[in-house]
Every structure is written in C-alpha cells, then in structure tokens.
Amino acid sequence: xxxxxxxxxxxxxxxxxxxxxxxxxxxxxxxxxxxxxxxxxxxxxxxxxxxxxxxxxxxxxxxxxxxxxxxxxxxxxxxxxxxxxxxxxxxxxxxxxxxxxxxxxxxxxxxxxxxxxxxxxxxxxxxxxxxxxxxxxxxxxxxxxxxxxxxxxxxxxxxxxxxxxxxxxxxxxxxxxxxxxxxxxxxxxxxxxxxxxxxxxxxxxxxxxxxxxxxxxxxxxxxxxxxxxxxxxxxxxxxxxxxxxxxxxxxxxxxxxxxxxxxxxxxxxxxxxxxxxxxxxxxxxxxxxxxxxxxxxxxxxxxxxxxxxxxxxxxxxxxxxxxxxxxxxxxxxxxxxxxxxxxxxxxxxxxxxxxxxxxxxxxxxxxxxxxxxxxxxxxxxxxxxxxxxxxxxxxxxxxxxxxxxxxxxxxxxxxxxxxxxxxxxxxxxxxxxxxxxxxxxxxxxxxxxxxxxxxxxxxxxxxxxxxxxxxxxxxxxxxxxxxxxxxxxxxxxxxxxxxxxxxxxxxxxxxxxx
Amino acid sequence: xxxxxxxxxxxxxxxxxxxxxxxxxxxxxxxxxxxxxxxxxxxxxxxxxxxxxxxxxxxxxxxxxxxxxxxxxxxxxxxxxxxxxxxxxxxxxxxxxxxxxxxxxxxxxxxxxxxxxxxxxxxxxxxxxxxxxxxxxxxxxxxxxxxxxxxxxxxxxxxxxxxxxxxxxxxxxxxxxxxxxxxxxxxxxxxxxxxxxxxxxxxxxxxxxxxxxxxxxxxxxxxxxxxxxxxxxxxxxxx
Numbered sequence: 045x046x047x048x049x050x051x052x053x054x055x056x057x058x059x060x061x062x063x064x065x066x067x068x069x070x071x072x073x074x075x076x077x078x079x080x081x082x083x084x085x086x087x088x089x090x091x092x093x094x095x096x097x098x099x100x101x102x103x104x105x106x107x108x109x110x111x112x113x114x115x116x117x118x119x120x121x122x123x124x125x126x127x128x129x130x131x132x133x134x135x136x137x138x139x140x141x142x143x144x145x146x147x148x149x150x151x152x153x154x155x156x157x158x159x160x161x162x163x164x165x166x167x168x169x170x171x172x173x174x175x176x177x178x179x180x181x182x183x184x185x186x187x188x189x190x191x192x193x194x195x196x197x198x199x200x201x202x203x204x205x206x207x208x209x210x211x212x213x214x215x216x217x218x219x220x221x222x223x224x225x226x227x228x229x230x231x232x233x234x235x236x237x238x239x240x241x242x243x244x245x246x247x248x249x250x251x252x253x254x255x256x257x258x259x260x261x262x263x264x265x266x267x268x269x270x271x272x273x274x275x276x277x278x279x280x281x282x283x284x285x286x287x288x289x290x291x292x293x294x295x296x297x298x299x300x301x302x303x304x305x306x307x308x309x310x311x312x313x314x315x316x317x318x319x320x321x322x323x324x325x326x327x328x329x330x331x332x333x334x335x336x337x338x339x340x341x342x343x344x345x346x347x348x349x350x351x352x353x354x355x356x357x358x359x360x361x362x363x364x365x366x367x368x369x370x371x372x373x374x375x376x377x378x379x380x381x382x383x384x385x386x387x388x389x390x391x392x393x394x395x396x397x398x399x400x401x402x403x404x405x406x407x408x409x410x411x412x413x414x415x416x417x418x419x420x421x422x423x424x425x426x427x428x429x430x431x432x433x434x435x436x437x438x439x440x441x442x443x444x445x446x447x448x449x450x451x452x453x454x455x456x457x458x459x460x461x462x463x464x465x466x467x468x469x470x471x472x473x474x475x476x477x478x479x480x481x482x483x484x485x486x487x488x489x490x491x492x493x494x495x496x497x498x499x500x501x502x503x504x505x506x507x508x509x510x511x512x513x514x515x516x517x518x519x520x521x522x523x524x525x526x527x528x529x530x531x532x533x534x535x536x537x538x539x540x541x542x543x544x545x546x547x548x549x550x551x552x553x554x555x556x557x558x
Numbered sequence: 559x560x561x562x563x564x565x566x567x568x569x570x571x572x573x574x575x576x577x578x579x580x581x582x583x584x585x586x587x588x589x590x591x592x593x594x595x596x597x598x599x600x601x602x603x604x605x606x607x608x609x610x611x612x613x614x615x616x617x618x619x620x621x622x623x624x625x626x627x628x629x630x631x632x633x634x635x636x637x638x639x640x641x642x643x644x645x646x647x648x649x650x651x652x653x654x655x656x657x658x659x660x661x662x663x664x665x666x667x668x669x670x671x672x673x674x675x676x677x678x679x680x681x682x683x684x685x686x687x688x689x690x691x692x693x694x695x696x697x698x699x700x701x702x703x704x705x706x707x708x709x710x711x712x713x714x715x716x717x718x719x720x721x722x723x724x725x726x727x728x729x730x731x732x733x734x735x736x737x738x739x740x741x742x743x744x745x746x747x748x749x750x751x752x753x754x755x756x757x758x759x760x761x762x763x764x765x766x767x768x769x770x771x772x773x774x775x776x777x778x779x780x781x782x783x784x785x786x787x788x789x790x791x792x793x794x795x796x797x
Contacts, residue, residue: 556609557712
C-alpha cells in the first residue's frame with residue numbers, strides 16, 4: 045500500500061527551521077500538507093549568517109513578505125557585495141571588491157582579457173571590478189543600491205542584505221504562523237522514536253506528547269539531533285581544506301543614530317584568519333574567525349580588540365567553536381537536514397543562509413508524493429547538495445591560495461597543494477591561459493558564476509597568460525562596455541542615496557510594491 | 559525659488575503678469591492634479607500615475623509631453639489647451655506647510671510690469687486674489703480625496719507600470735518610463751462588493767475618467783508629429 049507524504053515536522057526554530065517552513069508552506073500549504081515546527085524553549089539559536097545573497101530577495105517575495113516590513117523588523121541593511129581588505133599582501137592599502145553584479149556585457153562579452161591587456165604595465169590602471177562594474181564606486185561612497193521610487197525587491201544595482209539573525213528568525217516565524225498556517229509548538233524534544241524500517245516515526249516532547257510526521261526536517265543546529273545523532277550519518281570534516289574552526293563575535297554599537305551604514309560586507313584578513321564586519325541599522329556585527337591550530341584564543345582576542353578600537357575595549361566576545369564540514373549525506377530515510385545540522389563553513393562568502401534557501405527550495409520542489417518515491421528524491425537531493433558544498437569549498441579555498449601573505453603559518457599552510465581540492469587545481473590550470481568562463485561551470489546547480497571567480501582572481505592579482513590570443517574580435521564591443529560602465533558610474537554615484545538615508549526613508553514611508 | 563509667506567501689507571504693491579503664469583509649465587511633461595479635476599483633465603490629457611522622487615508616493619498627473627521636460631501644449635507664450643490644471647493656474651502662489659498662503663518671489667509672473675494686484679485700495683482682497691484663493695482651496699480640499707483614491711486603487715492592485723512604446727512619423731522610437739496606469743483587466747476582475755465600495759466612495763467615476771483619458775495619448779502623438787513636421791520644414795527653409 046502506498047504511503048502518501050502528508051505531514052512534515054521541522055525540529056528547530058532558528059533561521060534554518062523557519063525559512064524552510066516558510067518556503068515549503070508557501071508552495072504546499074494550500075495543498076493540504078500539514079507543517080509543524082517544534083522549537084525548544086531552552087536552547088537558543090546560534091544566529092550565524094548575518095549576510096545574505098541576492099537570492100533572499102526572491103525568497104522573501106515568494107513567501108509573501110513585504111520588503112518594507114523586513115526593513116522595519118529585522119534591523120536590515122543593503123549589501124552590494126564584499127570588500128576584501130589585506131588579503132593579498134596584508135598592506136593597509138590592499139583591497140578588492142567582489143560585487144554582486146556581473147561585469148558589463150557578461151557573459152556574451154568577456155571583458156577580463158581586455159582589462160588585463162589594457163592594465164599591463166600601467167600603474168594607475170583601474171582595478172578589475174572598478175573597470176567592469178559600477179558597484180565599487182557606489183560602495184566607496186556608501187550609497188544604497190536603489191531609490192525610494194524603486195519598487196520592493198527591485199534594484200538599480202543587484203543587492204543582498206545584512207540582517208539581525210535573531211530578529212529575522214522571529215519575523216519569519218510570525219509570518220509562518222499568521223499567514224502560512226504553520227503549526228508552532230514550543231517544547232523540548234526529549235527523544236526520537238524510530239519505526240521498524242529505520243525511519244523516524246515521531247519525536248517525543250516534554251509537554252506536547254509524540255509528534256509524528258511523514259518527513260522530518262532536522263534544523264537542530266550543530267547538534268544534528270535527527271540526521272547525526274539519530275540516523276547516525278557521520279560528519280565529514282573538511283578542516284584539511286579550510287582551517288578556520290573558531291569564531292569570536294561581538295556586537296559593536298554605531299557612534300550615533302546617524303552613522304553611515306557601510307553597504308557591503310568587509311572582510312579584513314588577520315594573522316590567523318579574518319574579521320567580518322557587517323553594518324546593521326543599530327549596530328555592527330564583527331567577528332574574528334581563526335584557526336585554533338595556528339593561534340590561541342587570547343592572541344585572537346587581542347587582534348579583534350585592535351580591530352574594533354579602544355573605545356570598544358569592554359565588549360565581551362562570544363566564542364563559538366565551529367566544525368568546518370558537513371554530513372556525509374544530507375537526506376537519509378525520511379529525514380533531511382538544513383542549516384547547521386547539515387554542516388557549516390566559515391562565512392567568507394555568506395553561504396549559510398543561501399544554502400538554507402536552496403535546500404528548502406529543493407525539498408519543496410522535489411517533495412516526494414509518497415514514502416516509496418522518497419529514496420529516489422533523497423539520492424538526487426544528496427548529489428545536488430554535495431555538489432553545492434564542494435563548489436563552495438572550492439571557492440572559499442580560492443581566496444586563500446591567491447594570497448601572498450607570509451606573516452604566519454596560517455597563510456603559508458593554506459597554499460600547501462595537499463590542502464587544495466583537485467577540482468580547484470584543475471580549474472586553476474586552465475585559468476593560467478584563459479579567464480574563467482561559463483564553460484567551466486556546466487552543472488545546473490552551480491553556486492558561484494564564472495564572474496565571481498573573475499572578481500576574486502583578478503581582484504587578488506592573478507594573471508592569465510593571454511599569449512598570442514587576438515583580442516580584435518570583440519574590441520569595439522569591449523570599448524563600448526568599458527565606456528558604458530563609466531557612464532553608469534557617473535549616473536549612479538550622483539543619483540543613489542546614502543545607505544542609511546534610504547533605509548530611514550523606507551522605514552518611514554515604505555516602498556511601493558510596483 | 560524664493561518662497562515667502564504672503565503678507566497683505568508687505569506685498570500690497572506686488573504686481574503679477576497674467577501672461578507669465580503658465581511659464582513654468584513649458585518644461586513640464588507631468589503636472590500633478592487632484593481628483594476633482596479628473597473629468598475636465600480627461601477631455602485634454604491622458605491621466606497617469608507617477609511616484610514622487612523624494613517619497614516614492616503615487617500621485618495622479620496629466621501627461622502633457624512625450625519626453626522629459628516637454629509640454630506639447632506650449633506655444634511659446636502660453637498653453638494652448640481647453641483645460642489648464644489648478645497647479646498651473648495657482649502660480650506663483652502655493653500653500654505652504656500648515657496651510658499658509660505663500661508666494662514664490664522668483665517666479666517670472668512676479669513683475670512690476672504686471673497689471674494684477676493682490677489688495678484693493680481699501681485693503682480688501684482683490685478679485686484676482688480671491689480667484690487664486692479659490693484655486694488653492696480646491697487643491698487643499700482635493701489633497702485628502704486624492705490620497706484616498708490612490709490608497710484605494712493601490713489596495714486593489716489596480717495600478718500597473720505602463721511603458722509608452724511609440725514610433726513617431728520620422729521613425730524615432732519613444733520610450734517614456736516611470737509611468738503607471740490603471741490595469742483594466744484587473745479592474746474587470748474585481749468582485750461586485752469591491753466595485754460597490756468604489757461606487758459608494760465616489761471613486762468609480764474617477765476610474766472611468768482615467769480610462770477614457772487614456773485615449774488622449776493619440777492627441778499627444780499628433781501634437782508631437784506636428785512639431786516634428788514643423789521643425790523639418792523650418793530646417794528645410796533654413797538650408
């Protein structure tokens with residue numbers, strides 16, 4: 045007899061749990077699927093991931109949330125991308141941008157070889173990102189990516205968000221409960237009951253009895269209560285590639301209510317890791333992620349204190365141990381893990397929240413109709429998700445292997461070929477002779493476009509040997525694209541408002557839906 | 559702009575030139591209107607909606623040109639059109655915050671050679687000033703009703719972006735961005751109760767006025783083509 049999938053129980057009420065609930069409920073809620081989320085009263089949320097990808101805009105829109113409300117409730121701000129400081133040489137003036145917009149004309153036109161040829165031997169040549177994209181100029185002036193007249197979720201420039209993870213989880217929770225019909229149970233899970241087949245039958249709670257469901261989503265955080273502890277799926281440590289395993293996080297207040305909000309994530313390389321700096325409306329989120337194999341917590345704390353400055357010397361950082369890696373599989377039996385329960389990587393490219401969105405989206409679109417078809421879905425889900433983790437790991441490692449810093453074993457060890465994934469090594473071989481292109485990324489579940497690789501490679505001073513390649517074919521098009529970028533830079537640096545000014549305006553007046 | 563609060567004693571000598579009142583409209587392709595003007599405006603212009611650049615709030619406008627800062631009704635000396643919006647006729651006066659009567663002393667119509675005065679010899683308001691006060695009064699009263707109308711159409715999702723895609727007689731493609739119009743298809747799908755509410759609020763005839771006015775776009779295209787033909791003829795005779 046076929047066993048239909050009619051109910052889902054999500055265990056864990058952080059961002060992972062609630063985002064997953066919202067995405068699944070928005071698609072299946074009206075179809076009679078029962079969605080329950082149980083979250084503990086006693087276990088807090090980790091609240092990692094204060095930076096999103098632009099995907100969050102379509103995610104929020106799809107689940108029926110107003111962008112105006114999001115800004116009012118989540119302490120949120122606009123993000124154009126990331127600025128990487130001191131990653132190449134460690135000098136104070138060393139920085140590059142990874143903006144969220146594709147280079148002008150990309151991918152039908154590839155400006156990278158033209159930029160390389162023009163800038164050869166030129167001391168005053170513009171940086172790659174500044175030559176091909178107007179966002180760096182906008183970022184340096186602290187401007188927002190849109191106007192008060194731009195409709196919700198639309199942008200002049202492509203953008204993502206910085207948000208307060210704690211408030212965000214609560215905001216999505218309210219929407220799930222009030223608008224999307226998700227049943228919310230506040231209770232501690234005290235046990236997991238399995239059926240003869242090995243599936244999870246139900247979870248035992250302290251006050252609410254046994255909660256049975258056809259599919260369980262493990263959003264229990266690092267503990268991985270269902271997938272790891274119950275189903276016994278082992279953790280795959282990727283610390284051989286990415287060394288960071290500790291975070292020291294602080295919340296730094298703004299000087300005053302009018303202080304500029306930096307419209308991009310700043311990642312500043314340190315001696316044994318790097319510091320993130322994320323501007324929200326009321327404060328900055330700052331944290332040092334480092335390798336405990338290379339330095340001590342005390343030394344790291346000193347570096348963090350030096351970064352935030354003397355006036356904040358009394359801030360008490362929260363220390364988080366992070367295991368870099370992921371579960372061996374992500375969906376086993378009738379249990380699938382999202383968020384930290386599935387794994388964690390250092391937040392260098394804000395991959396935590398986007399992976400939750402993508403995982404929830406995949407679960408939602410592939411949702412098996414019956415238990416009998418669930419194993420097929422699980423196999424596909426696992427192969428797609430594994431591919432995504434591998435591509436993120438490749439891309440994070442790229443930042444480290446291009447660094448020329450020699451001030452600690454941390455940086456030197458990072459360039460040891462033994463720690464570089466084979467897939468990345470192969471790409472680097474090809475890119476010695478041509479710039480990354482779409483032909484290098486052929487899966488339909490890629491994480492980073494070729495353009496992102498270009499921004500990091502050429503931002504960090506990597507040189508492709510153009511040899512005897514003729515650039516005549518697209519020369520006219522390239523010149524027009526460079527000129528167009530200059531036009532856009534002039535137009536938008538004059539027109540766009542300051543990041544805080546726009547956020548204040550949105551909170552006061554709201555954005556139009558159209 | 560040199561805006562000051564109008565004072566009947568301080569400004570008693572001020573003269574206004576009637577022939578320059580419309581001067582600013584020469585470079586306006588959008589002129590804001592209030593709902594009480596819809597019927598009259600609809601006989602001459604398309605009525606569109608656009609966002610205020612500082613607030614993003616929607617307001618209704620007459621469309622008087624097909625390019626930014628173009629007014630196709632401007633003859634060089636005045637507007638050749640059967641209905642001139644209140645926001646043109648009120649010039650150089652306006653209502654400031656807290657409903658204070660103000661004047662822009664930099665306006666071209668404020669000129670010693672003007673024939674219109676504000677105050678009679680006995681200190682009472684001149685017929686001209688009374689006329690202006692009536693215009694401003696209609697604008698102030700109309701503000702709330704207009705905001706209510708905008709709120710109503712937004713809540714029913716009745717506004718949608720319109721992109722005017724026009725090819726003129728000389729082959730020039732024209733694209734006017736940032737304009738919104740009534741989504742007629744959506745309007746036809748409204749539930750009876752929603753239509754009834756619009757009718758009870760006196761907003762149904764406003765919607766029909768906007769729909770009827772949309773045909774005025776052909777008048778604008780005709781005027782634009784006339785301008786092109788004129789300037790061509792002028793260039794031909796000059797060369």
